[in-house]
Amino acid sequence: xxxxxxxxxxxxxxxxxxxxxxxxxxxxxxxxxxxxxxxxxxxxxxxxxxxxxxxxxxxxxxxxxxxxxxxxxxxxxxxxxxxxxxxxxxxxxxxxxxxxxxxxxxxxxxxxxxxxxxxxxxxxxxxxxxxxxxxxxxxxxxxxxxxxxxxxxxxxxxxxxxxxxxxxxxxxxxxxxxxxxxxxxxxxxxxxxxxxxxxxxxxxxxxxxxxxxxxxxxxxxxxxxxxxxxxxxxxxxxxxxxxxxxxxxxxxxxxxxxxxxxxxxxxxxxxxxxxxxxxxxxxxxxxxxxxxxxxxxxxxxxxxxxxxxxxxxxxxxxxxxxxxxxxxxxxxxxxxxxxxxx
Amino acid sequence: xxxxxxxxxxxxxxxxxxxxxxxxxxxxxxxxxxxxxxxxxxxxxxxxxxxxxxxxxxxxxxxxxxxxxxxxxxxxxxxxxxxxxxxxxxxxxxxxxxxxxxxxxxxxxxxxxxxxxxxxxxxxxxxxxxxxxxxxxxxxxxxxxxxxxxxxxxxxxxxxxxxxxxxxxxxxxxxxxxxxxxxxxxxxxxxxxxxxxxxxxxxxxxxxxxxxxxxxxxxxxxxxxxxxxxxxxxxxxxxxxxxxxxxxxxxxxxxxxxxxxxxxxxxxxxxxxxxxxxxxxxxxxxxxxxxxxxxxxxxxxxxxxxxxxxxxxxxxxxxxxxxxxxxxxxxxxxxxxxxxxx
DNA sequence: CCGATGGGAATTCCCCCTTT
DNA sequence: AAAGGGGGAATTCCCATCGG
Numbered sequence: 124x125x126x127x128x129x130x131x132x133x134x135x136x137x138x139x140x141x142x143x144x145x146x147x148x149x150x151x152x153x154x155x156x157x158x159x160x161x162x163x164x165x166x167x168x169x170x171x172x173x174x175x176x177x178x179x180x181x182x183x184x185x186x187x188x189x190x191x192x193x194x195x196x197x198x199x200x201x202x203x204x205x206x207x208x209x210x211x212x213x214x215x216x217x218x219x220x221x222x223x224x225x226x227x228x229x230x231x232x233x234x235x236x237x238x239x240x241x242x243x244x245x246x247x248x249x250x251x252x253x254x255x256x257x258x259x260x261x262x263x264x265x266x267x268x269x270x271x272x273x274x275x276x277x278x279x280x281x282x283x284x285x286x287x288x289x290x291x292x293x294x295x296x297x298x299x300x301x302x303x304x305x306x307x308x309x310x311x312x313x314x315x316x317x318x319x320x321x322x323x324x325x326x327x328x329x330x331x332x333x334x335x336x337x338x339x340x341x342x343x344x345x346x347x348x349x350x351x352x353x354x355x356x357x358x359x360x361x362x363x364x365x366x367x368x369x370x371x372x373x374x375x376x377x378x379x380x381x382x383x384x385x386x387x388x389x390x391x392x393x394x395x396x397x398x399x400x401x402x403x404x405x406x407x408x409x410x411x412x413x414x415x416x417x418x419x420x421x422x423x424x425x426x427x428x429x430x431x432x433x434x435x436x437x438x439x440x441x442x443x444x445x446x447x448x449x450x451x452x453x454x455x456x457x458x459x460x461x462x463x464x465x
Numbered sequence: 466x467x468x469x470x471x472x473x474x475x476x477x478x479x480x481x482x483x484x485x486x487x488x489x490x491x492x493x494x495x496x497x498x499x500x501x502x503x504x505x506x507x508x509x510x511x512x513x514x515x516x517x518x519x520x521x522x523x524x525x526x527x528x529x530x531x532x533x534x535x536x537x538x539x540x541x542x543x544x545x546x547x548x549x550x551x552x553x554x555x556x557x558x559x560x561x562x563x564x565x566x567x568x569x570x571x572x573x574x575x576x577x578x579x580x581x582x583x584x585x586x587x588x589x590x591x592x593x594x595x596x597x598x599x600x601x602x603x604x605x606x607x608x609x610x611x612x613x614x615x616x617x618x619x620x621x622x623x624x625x626x627x628x629x630x631x632x633x634x635x636x637x638x639x640x641x642x643x644x645x646x647x648x649x650x651x652x653x654x655x656x657x658x659x660x661x662x663x664x665x666x667x668x669x670x671x672x673x674x675x676x677x678x679x680x681x682x683x684x685x686x687x688x689x690x691x692x693x694x695x696x697x698x699x700x701x702x703x704x705x706x707x708x709x710x711x712x713x714x715x716x717x718x719x720x721x722x723x724x725x726x727x728x729x730x731x732x733x734x735x736x737x738x739x740x741x742x743x744x745x746x747x748x749x750x751x752x753x754x755x756x757x758x759x760x761x762x763x764x765x766x767x768x769x770x771x772x773x774x775x776x777x778x779x780x781x782x783x784x785x786x787x788x789x790x791x792x793x794x795x796x797x798x799x800x801x802x803x804x805x806x807x
Numbered sequence: 808c809c810g811a812t813g814g815g816a817a818t819t820c821c822c823c824c825t826t827t
Numbered sequence: 828a829a830a831g832g833g834g835g836a837a838t839t840c841c842c843a844t845c846g847g
Contacts, residue, residue, distance in 0.1 A: 140813080143839065153811055239820075239838055242584070271837070309837090317711065320662060320676045325764050334662045334676050336714050369659065371713055372678050420765040422667050482832080487820065495831055574831095581818050581840075613817070651817095 125177045127283045127298040132167040132225065133158040135279065138308040141197060141235035152201050154232040156305075168226040168281055168300060175215045178285035182292070183226055184257055185209030185281040187233070190304050192260040193267035195277045196238075196248035202230040208257050209281070233305070238274045245269060257282075259299045275307035313339040314403050316412040324377060326395060326416040331377045332366070335401065335412065340370050342403055350402040351375045353414065355395070359383075363399075373401065380416070393418060467519045469625045469640040474509040474567065475500040477621065480650040483539060483577035494543050496574040498647075510568040510623055510642060517557045520627035524634070525568055526599055527551030527623040529575070532646050534602035535609035537619045538580075538590035544572040550599050551623070575647070580616045587611060599624075601641045617649035655681040656745050658754040666719060668737060668758040673719045674708070677743065677754065682712050684745055692744040693717040695756065697737070701726070705741075715743065722758070735760060 135156055142154030158164035173181050186208045187195035198207030211226050236248040253264050259282045283298035315338040324331050343349070351363035351373075361383065366374040395416040402409045419425065477498055484496030500506035515523050528550045529537035540549030553568050578590040595606050601624045625640035657680040666673050685691070693705035693715075703725065708716040737758040744751045761767065 145840070151810060155811075237839070318714075318716075320674065320716070328764050331764070332662065334678075336676075336711055369678055369713075371711075372660075374660075374662070420762060420767065422670050422673075422764045423762040423767055425762065425765055425767040485819065493830065497831075579819070 125172070125174070125285055125287070125293075125295065127170065127172045127178075127181065127285060127295045129183065129281055129283045129295075129298040129300040130169050130171075131300050131302055132169045133160055133164060134303050135159060135166045135305050137303070137306060138311045139233060139305045140308045141233050141275070144234060144236070147200060147232065147234060152230060152232050154234065155201070156199075156228060156231050156233050166228040166231075166279070166302065168228075170224040170226060170283060170298075172298075173213075173215045173219045173222075173224060173285075175217055175219070178215055178287055179290075180212055180214050180286040181224075182284040182286070183209075183211040183281055184284065185211075185228070185279050186255065186257040187252070187277045188260070188262075188280045188301065189267055189269075189273065190276055190278055191262070191267070192278075192280075192301075193262040194249075194252045194255075194258055194264040196245055196252050196269060196274065197233055197235045197277055198248070198252065199231055199279075200234045201232050203228075204231060206255055207234075207251065208255055209279075233277075235275075238269065238271055245274070275310065276304050278302050278304055312342050312403055312406040312408045314342065314401065314408045314410040315339065316399070316401065316410045319399060319412050319414060321421065323394065323415045323417050323421050325420050325422075326380055326418055327420075328377075329379045329381075333363075333375050333377060333399070335373045335375065335399065337371050337373065337410070341368055341373065343405065344368055346373075348404055349373070350404060352400045352402070353377055353397050354400050354411075355397045365401075375399075375401075467516070467627055467629070467635075467637065468514045469520075469523065469627060469637045470513045471525065471623055471625045471637075471640040471642040472511050472513075473623075473642050473644055474511045475502055475506060476645050477501060477508045477647050479645070479648060480653045481575060481647045482650045483575050483617070486576060486578070489542060489574065489576060494572060494574050496576065497543070498541075498570060498573050498575050508570040508573075508621070508644065510570075512566040512568060512625060512640075514640075515555075515557045515561045515564075515566060515627075517559055517561070520557055520629055521632075522554055522556050522628040523566075524626040524628070525551075525553040525623055526626065527553075527570070527621050528597065528599040529594070529619045530602070530604075530622045530643065531609055531611075531615065532618055532620055533604070533609070534620075534622075534643075535604045536591075536594045536597075536600055536606040538587060538594050538611060538616065539575055539577045539619055540590070540594065541573055541621075542576045543574050545570075546573060548597055549576075549593065550597055551621075575619075577617075580611065580613055587616070617652065618646050620644050620646055654684050654745060654748040654750045656684065656743065656750045656752040657681065658741070658743065658752045661741060661754050661756065663763065665736065665757045665759050665763050667762050667764075668722055668760055669762075670719075671721045671723075675705075675717050675719060675741070677715045677717065677741065679713050679715065679752070683710055683715065685747065686710055688715075690746055691715070692746060694742045694744070695719055695739050696742050696753075697739045707743075717741075717743075 136159055139156060140154055147153050156166060158166050168183065170181060170183065185199065187197050187199065189195050199209050200207065203209055203211055209228060209231060213224065236244050238245040249264055249269065259280050278301045280299065280301040283295045284292055285295060286292050316335050317338045318336045320334045324333070346365040346368055349365050351365050353361040353363055355361070361378065361380065363378065364376045366376055368374075395418075397414050397416060399412045399414045400409055478501055481498060482496055489495050498508060500508050510525065512523065512525065527541065529539050529541065531537050541551050542549065545551055545553050551570060551573060555566065578586050580587040591606055591611065601622050620643045622641065622643040625637045626634055627637060628634050658677050659680045660678045662676045666675070688707040688710050691707050693707050695703040695705055697703070703720065703722065705720065706718045708718055710716075737760075739756050739758060741754045741756045742751055
C-alpha cells in the first residue's frame with residue numbers, strides 16, 4: 124500500500140512579479156519565484172511515505188491553478204520545468220524509508236501571458252494549459268472566466284505520482300498540496316512618504332496644514348480611507364485630519380497642540396521629535412515620516428508662547444491637567460477633544 | 466491649358482489625439498481633426514484655376530506623409546474618406562471660373578496603428594498605405610524607418626487631379642499642398658500648478674520653501690530646466706530658486722524679501738497679492754499660480770517687522786533705496802542681489 | 808560579460824463625462 | 828441616447844543597475 128503524502132514546507136512569496144514571455148526569451152529566467160521566508164529562499168515541499176517496497180520512483184508535478192482550483196494560463200518555467208509545469212522525479216531507495224524528502228523549486232519562474240487586448244494570447248495560453256492535462260482538482264478550465272482582475276492571482280498545486288513495481292505510473296490521490304495565493308506584485312499596497320512640507324512645525328501654532336508627498340500613487344483616492352497621526356514618544360498620539368488627496372500627495376491638518384501635554388523628555392529640547400503616521404485603513408499598511416515641532420515660530424522666530432522649561436497650558440484650554448498618555452482626536456471639526464487612555 | 470492650384474487655407478491643429486482602430490469601431494469617429502483657428506474649425510484648402518473649358522471634374526486626394534514627405538502609416542477616416550485617404554470631387558461649371566473653391570475636411574479623423582510590440586501591425590499599415598499609391602512626392606516608403614519616436618508626427622498632403630474633356634483622369638503636378646506637422650498630443654508640454662503650499666507667505670520671512678503640485682507629470686526631471694518667479698504688480702519680479710523636482714512636485718525657495726521694494730498699491734493692504742510663475746525653459750511654456758504675502762506671520766500671527774503704512778527696509782539690507790522696478794535674482798546661493806531695470 | 812531585478816516609460820485601451 | 832473628447836488605468840516592454 125502506497126501512502127505518499129505531500130505538503131507545502133515553505134509557501135511562496137505573497138506577491139510576485141510575473142514576467143512575460145518576451146522578457147525571458149533567450150535562455151533568460153527572470154521573475155524567479157521565491158519562498159516566503161526570505162530574499163532568495165525558495166518554495167519547498169515535503170514528501171513523506173516513499174517506500175521502495177511498493178514504488179520505484181516518485182514523480183511530483185506542479186502547475187498553476189486559480190485560487191478556486193481551475194487550471195491557470197500562467198505557467199512555470201526554469202529548472203525542472205517542462206511544458207509549463209514543474210516536474211520532479213526521484214528514484215526511491217531503502218534509505219528513504221521513513222524519511223522526509225524535501226523538494227525545492229530553485230530557479231523556477233512564473234510566466235504570464237498578455238491577457239488584455241484582442242490578441243487572443245490568453246485563449247491560446249488557456250488551451251495550452253488544458254493540453255498539459257495536469258488538473259488535480261479536476262475542474263474544467265472552460266468553466267473558469269479569466270479576466271484581467273482575477274488572472275493575476277494564482278496558486279501552485281503539486282501532486283505526487285509513483286511508478287509501481289510493474290513500471291506503471293500511478294497518481295496518488297491523497298498526495299496533493301496547494302500553496303497559498305500568489306498575487307501580482309502590483310496588487311501590493313505601497314505607502315511611503317517621500318517628503319513632508321514643512322519639515323518642521325511650530326508647537327504653538329493654531330493649526331498647521333502639511334503636505335505629504337508619497338513615493339507612489341496613493342492606493343485610494345478617498346480621504347476617508349486613511350487616518351493620520353502625529354506620534355510622540357511616550358505613546359502620545361495626536362490625530363490629524365486628512366484634508367484631501369491628489370495622485371501622489373496628501374494634505375493633512377495638525378490640530379492646535381496648545382494645551383496638550385507634550386512629552387516630558389523633550390521639555391528642554393529646542394524642538395520636539397515626533398513622527399507623522401498615515402494608515403491605509405483598508406490594507407492596514409502604514410507610512411511613517413519623522414517630524415519636528417519647534418518651540419519658536421519657524422517662520423518669524425518669535426516666541427509668542429513662553430518657551431521656558433515647561434510651557435504651561437494655554438488658557439484657551441482651561442488648563443487641563445497633563446496626563447501620561449493622551450489621545451487628541453480631531454473629529455471633523457476644528458475643535459480639539461482630549462481623551463485619556465486608562 | 467489646365468492650371469489648377471491648391472493651397473492650405475487653414476492649417477490643422479498642431480497637436481492631435483490619434484485614435485486607434487479599436488476606438489473607432491462601430492461607425493464611430495473620434496479623434497476628429499480640427500483646424501488651427503478654433504475649437505471646432507476644420508482644415509481647409511483653397512482650389513484655384515478650375516475651368517470647365519478644359520476639365521469637367523476636379524478631384525482632390527489627401528493622405529498622410531511623414532514630415533519628410535514619405536507616405537505615412539496612419540490614415541484618414543470619416544466623411545469623404547476612402548481606403549484611408551481623403552477623396553473630394555466636384556464637377557466644374559461655368560460659375561466656377563475665376564473663383565476660389567474651398568474644400569473643408571469635416572468629420573475627418575486621423576487613425577493611428579499600434580507601432581510598438583511585435584504585432585506587426587505597423588508593417589501591415591505601411592503595406593496598406595503603400596497600396597493606396599498616393600505618393601505626390603514620390604518617396605519610397607520602404608526607405609523610411611518608422612519608429613515609435615517619429616511615427617507620431619505627420620503632415621497631410623493634398624493633390625488635385627482633373628478629368629479632362631476626354632474623360633481621362635490627369636494629376637496636376639503643380640497642384641500639391643502639404644500642411645504643417647501634426648504631432649501627437651502627448652508631445653504637448655503641459656505645465657499647470659494645481660496647488661501650492663503654503664497658500665500664503667510671510668512678507669518678512671527670511672526664506673520660504675514652497676511646494677508646487679502640478680496637474681501632470683513635469684516635462685523634465687532636472688531642476689535647471691525651469692525658472693521660478695514671484696511676480697508682483699508693477700512689474701516687480703523676484704527670482705526664486707528651484708530646489709528639486711519630483712514627478713509631479715516642485716520645491717522652490719522664495720528668497721528673503723526684506724529690503725525689497727514692494728508694490729506701492731498694496732502697501733496698505735493686509736496682504737500683498739502676487740503670483741508664482743514657473744517657466745519651462747525648453748518649451749517656454751509657463752504656469753502661474755496666485756499667491757499672497759501676509760504682513761503678519763502666518764504661523765504665529767506676530768508682527769516682528771513694523772506693519773505700518775510702508776515698511777522700512779530691514780537694516781540687514783543696508784537700507785537700499787526703493788526702486789520702481791526691481792528684479793531680485795537669487796543665483797545659486799542664499800544671497801540676494803537687487804538689480805534695477807532702467 | 809551575462810543574467811536577474813526593479814523601475815518606469817511607452818503603448819494600448821477602457822470608460823466616464825459632456826455635448827448634441 | 829449616442830457620439831466624441833478626455834482622463835487615466837491596464838498592459839507590455841525597455842533599460843539602467845546590480846551582483847555574480
